[in-house]
Amino acid sequence: MRMTEPLPYDFSSGNTNPETYPGEALAEAAARVIPELATALNTYPGKLGHEGLRRLLAARESAREGVEVDPDHIVLTNGSMQGVTLVAETFCEGTGDRVVLEELTYNGTIEAYRALGIEMVGVPVDGSGMRTDRLAGILDEMAREGRPPRFIYTLATYQNPTGAMMPPARRAELLACAKRHGCLVVEDNCYGDVHYDGEKPPALYAMDDWPEQVHIGSLSKIFAPGVRLGYVLARPPLLDRILARRHDAGPNTLSAAITTEYLGPDLWGHVERANAALKAKRDAMLAALEAHLGNWCSWSRPVGGLFIWVRLPDGLDTEALAARAAEHGVGFRPGSEYHVAGKDIPYIRLAFGFPDVATIEAGIARLGECIREAMVPA
Ligand SMILES: Cc1ncc(COP(=O)(O)O)c(C=O)c1O
Numbered sequence: 001m002r003m004t005e006p007l008p009y010d011f012s013s014g015n016t017n018p019e020t021y022p023g024e025a026l027a028e029a030a031a032r033v034i035p036e037l038a039t040a041l042n043t044y045p046g047k048l049g050h051e052g053l054r055r056l057l058a059a060r061e062s063a064r065e066g067v068e069v070d071p072d073h074i075v076l077t078n079g080s081m082q083g084v085t086l087v088a089e090t091f092c093e094g095t096g097d098r099v100v101l102e103e104l105t106y107n108g109t110i111e112a113y114r115a116l117g118i119e120m121v122g123v124p125v126d127g128s129g130m131r132t133d134r135l136a137g138i139l140d141e142m143a144r145e146g147r148p149p150r151f152i153y154t155l156a157t158y159q160n161p162t163g164a165m166m167p168p169a170r171r172a173e174l175l176a177c178a179k180r181h182g183c184l185v186v187e188d189n190c191y192g193d194v195h196y197d198g199e200k201p202p203a204l205y206a207m208d209d210w211p212e213q214v215h216i217g218s219l220s221k222i223f224a225p226g227v228r229l230g231y232v233l234a235r236p237p238l239l240d241r242i243l244a245r246r247h248d249a250g251p252n253t254l255s256a257a258i259t260t261e262y263l264g265p266d267l268w269g270h271v272e273r274a275n276a277a278l279k280a281k282r283d284a285m286l287a288a289l290e291a292h293l294g295n296w297c298s299w300s301r302p303v304g305g306l307f308i309w310v311r312l313p314d315g316l317d318t319e320a321l322a323a324r325a326a327e328h329g330v331g332f333r334p335g336s337e338y339h340v341a342g343k344d345i346p347y348i349r350l351a352f353g354f355p356d357v358a359t360i361e362a363g364i365a366r367l368g369e370c371i372r373e374a375m376v377p378a
Contacts, residue, residue, distance in 0.1 A: 052264070054072070192218065
């Protein structure tokens with residue numbers, strides 16, 4: 001089988017920064033903790049998973065949100081993606097069930113929910129995330145049809161792909177709409193602490209102790225996606241329903257134990273170092289966009305997360321641009337992959353977490369050339 005060569009200027013995936021990978025400290029943490037795992041590794045982890053990591057994650061949530069989080073309400077998962085799928089498997093009963101979500105959202109969720117036969121009902125988004133004025137009408141209409149959604153799935157913080165941050169007033173409105181309709185809210189906060197500028201609004205569950213809420217978190221973006229550690233935070237009885245749907249014998253104890261040993265003493269120090277490096281990359285990409293695409297495109301200026309959402313000039317064929325860019329070694333994701341209905345939209349998503357600053361500068365210059373060539377035929 002012929003493998004596809006990786007592109008030298010690859011801005012397609014939400015990978016994180018290899019330059020802040022704490023190789024030595026992680027190796028030392030592994031050497032310290034592995035000899036102590038005789039019992040833990042010779043027994044199954046149970047449905048909640050490694051207690052030390054759950055305590056650390058409860059402390060992370062409490063520190064960020066200023067509310068008490070019970071470690072026994074945290075379910076460790078194989079990345080947050082397992083959480084995204086698990087909640088749908090738990091709360092949707094069969095093909096044709098509906099979920100309301102941002103019209104532009106994470107492509108992994110779109111693919112997983114499509115595969116589960118879920119009908120996705122998109123709510124328009126703007127620079128402040130899901131338009132709650134439109135959400136209200138959509139929920140009313142679904143209630144009139146007698147087919148309400150099983151839940152609302154939202155990326156309120158550092159929205160993927162747009163980078164939008166939902167302000168507190170809109171968060172409150174989203175919760176009010178959900179409560180009015182008795183509808184479960186699932187907040188996917190995968191980018192949790194990947195934060196660069198300004199105030200962090202509270203998570204939805206921290207704004208209101210209404211019990212019909214599930215919060216999904218991850219260590220992928222503040223630490224490393226390869227450790228495959230995410231979590232679902234929910235209170236009983238929702239928690240019990242989620243656990244009843246779990247059939248994978250539990251999460252990876254080795255990964256959890258090493259990660260806890262490394263991150264436990266200095267979680268926020270690690271986050272600060274990672275964010276400083278990522279912020280420099282975001283700024284490098286924004287500057288390169290200004291220099292090379294300034295006359296042609298506009299783009300988001302995200303305060304967190306790993307992506308810039310670029311509006312292409314009218315009339316540009318995104319597929320043709322992707323092919324031309326790939327010939328020049330540049331990769332990105334077309335906007336249509338993030339549209340719940342797969343609509344062809346004049347946007348692309350650029351990820352800046354993994355490539356180094358020199359690669360970002362050279363790659364965006366090449367992308368600029370590709371766009372200029374496409375707009376001004378020879
Ligand atoms: C919004 C969102 N949710 C979930 C995931 C899955 O991440 P992981 O399974 O690595 O935690 C991603 C990954 O990019 C994402 O962007």
